[in-house]
Amino acid sequence: MPLMPKRVKYRQSQRGSRKGNATSGNTVEFGEYGLMALERVWLTAIQIEACRVAINRELKRKGKLWCRVFPDKPYSKKPLEVRMGKGKGAVEGWVAVIKPGRILFELGGIPEAMAKIAFRIAASKMPIPTRFVTRGLA
Amino acid sequence: MKAVVLKAEPRTLKGKQPAGRIRRGGNVPGIVYGTEHATQLIQLNEHDLVQFLKGHTSEQFILDLEVTGSQACKALIKEIQRHPVSHRIIHVDLNAISMTRKLRIEVPIRLTGEPVGVAQQGGVLDHMVRAVLVECLPTDIPELFVLDVANLNIGDRLTVADVKVDKSKVTVLSAADLAIVAVAAPRAEEEVAPVAAEGAAAEPEVITAKKEEGEEGAAAEGAAGKEAGKKEAGAKDAGKAPAAAAPAAGAKPAAGAKAAEAPKKK
Structure with a gap:
C-alpha cells in the first residue's frame, strides 16, 4: 500500500510553488550517509516505496534506513476525454515536493561502500539526478 | 587542542549583493564577535578556508585569527553556512573568546x-x-x-x-x-501487504469535512433507502415484465422487435 497521510485538512490541494532550493531537510541528520536530490520534482508515493524496497533488499536487513520525505500532497487528475470545467478532478495519488538539496534517504550502521551500492540502486529508480553525501564536512 | 592561524581581511561592504561579489571574487564573507571583542565584518580566502577545514575532524577548534590592521585574537568557529546543493561555504561566524573564561x-x-x-x-x-x-x-x-x-x-x-x-x-x-x-537486534523480514488491501486503500480522513460527512451520511442513507425502495419496485416490475414484454394485440411493436423481424422479411 503506497504511503499517504492518515488524516488531512482538505481533500484536494493547489499545485503550489517548486521554486528555490531546499531550505530544510538538506543535511544528513540521523544516519551517516544520505541521498540528495539535485533537481526539483513531485516524487510519488510509488517511487518512494520502490526506492525503499530496493534499498532494504540490497542491505539484507543490515544497517538502518531513514526515509526523509513523505508524500503529503494530493495529486488530482481529470479522466480521459472529459471536457474542461465541472470542477477539479479526482485524487490520483500522493506526492512529496522535492527541491534541489533535499535529503531523500539516510543510512547508518553500515560501511560506506555498502551504502553507496544501495543508494546507486535507489537512484536508478528516481526520476531526477541525485548525489551521495556523507555527514559532516562536505 | 592545538591553536591554528587563520588570516582574514576586514570588509566594509555588507548586504546580499556585495556578499555575492565577495564570493565571486574567491572569498567568503564572515563576522567576528564576542563579549570582549567588538563586532567586526571580515572576509576570508575560500580556498585557504576549505584547506584549513579539511585537516580537522570537527569545526570545534581554537583559531588565532589575524585580521589585517587589527589585533590578533583567539576565536572559535560558531557556525559555517553552506549552500544546500553545492555545499560551498557562503558565510562564517567566528566567536572571539577569552582564554581565562570557561565556555x-x-x-x-x-x-x-x-x-x-x-x-x-x-x-x-x-x-x-x-x-x-x-x-x-x-x-x-x-x-x-x-x-x-x-x-x-x-x-x-x-x-x-x-x-x-x-x-x-x-x-x-x-x-x-x-x-x-x-x-x-536485526530487523524483522518485511511483511508483504496483501493485494486486496490495496483495493481497500481508502482516501484519508478529511478533518474539516466531519460535519458534512455526517449530513452526507444521513442523506446518503436516505438516498440508499429510496434506491432500495426503487429496486424493490423494480423487482416487482420485473416480475410483471414477461406479461408487459408481450405487446398487446394491435399495439405498435418495439424498435428492437422490428430489427429482429427485418431479416425474416428478406
Missing part, C-alpha cells in the same frame, strides 16, 4: 572497533548521539572523545557516563544516562 562546547564522539553484536550476531549499530556538551577552559577543549564499541552485544549500549573525561579539567553537561550508541 560550553560540543565535542564530537568517534567510535572504534566493530561490535560483536554486529559482526557475529547480525545486529545493527545505532549511533544516536554524536557530540557531548562539555564546559571547560579553551585550553582544555578535547578534540574528540573516542569510544570503543568492540565489546557490545545485541541489547548493549554505551552512555555519556562511559566517556572517559579528565574531570579535573572538563565538566560534562550532557545527561549521564543519555545513550550514545546501542546495538539493536
